[in-house]
Amino acid sequence: MLALKLIGWILKALKEGPTPGQLAGGIVLGFVLGSVPGWPLQVWLLLLLVLILKVNLSMVFLGTVFGSLVGLLIDPVYDAVGGRLLQMDALAGIWTAMYNSPPWGLTRFNNTVVMGSFVISVVVGIVAFPFLSWGVKAYRERFLARVGKFRIVQLIAGSRWGSRLFGFYQHLQQLGFV
Numbered sequence: 025m026l027a028l029k030l031i032g033w034i035l036k037a038l039k040e041g042p043t044p045g046q047l048a049g050g051i052v053l054g055f056v057l058g059s060v061p062g063w064p065l066q067v068w069l070l071l072l073l074v075l076i077l078k079v080n081l082s083m084v085f086l087g088t089v090f091g092s093l094v095g096l097l098i099d100p101v102y103d104a105v106g107g108r109l110l111q112m113d114a115l116a117g118i119w120t121a122m123y124n125s126p127p128w129g130l131t132r133f134n135n136t137v138v139m140g141s142f143v144i145s146v147v148v149g150i151v152a153f154p155f156l157s158w159g160v161k162a163y164r165e166r167f168l169a170r171v172g173k174f175r176i177v178q179l180i181a182g183s184r185w186g187s188r189l190f191g192f193y194q195h196l197q198q199l200g201f202v
Contacts, residue, residue: 033082038163042080048156050079052149054087059095059102059145061137065130095141106140 037047057070074084095102110119110133122128132138 030082030085034086037080037082038160039168042078044157044160044164046078047080047083047160048153049077050074050081050083051087051090051156052153053077053079054084054089055091055094055152056087056142056145056149057084058088058091058093059141061095061141062132064132064138065127066142091145099137102137102140102144104136104140105144106136106138109139109143110134110136 042050053070053074057067057074060067074081109115119134122131123134133142
């Protein structure tokens with residue numbers, strides 16, 4: 025039922041409220057969060073950025089799930105890119121200085137997968153942001169009215185029947201049937 029609730033939040037966010045930039049920013053920040061393995065310092069800083077900026081949290085969650093799935097699929101690419109960056113002679117001084125300073129050591133940039141995933145996800149996020157923002161605008165202008173007419177969308181998005189369906193599910197759960 026959490027998945028249905030999340031889908032409802034996403035549909036509501038696409039329908040109204042946040043600006044396209046806030047939705048796109050949420051997806052991008054979530055993608056970077058999901059791509060970087062573990063909990064290095066940059067993940068904590070990104071979480072702080074999510075709280076400071078007015079991005080949509082359901083889109084952050086969606087982006088995190090997507091980034092994690094992509095990360096699982098292209099982990100060898102992250103490793104290769106991170107390894108190449110860490111082995112570049114021109115950057116060796118920077119990596120040494122970062123590794124030896126206390127706050128930068130917490131970023132775990134000396135790990136090839138962390139380095140590669142962070143760099144790739146930030147570059148993809150910068151490139152994807154305008155396209156995602158445009159996609160939200162196009163969805164609202166062209167498809168919102170048509171998609172909103174589907175009965176399943178009305179149920180999931182939190183109409184009167186959707187909330188009754190969720191209430192019935194919670195009642196069954198309390199009785200031990202689910």
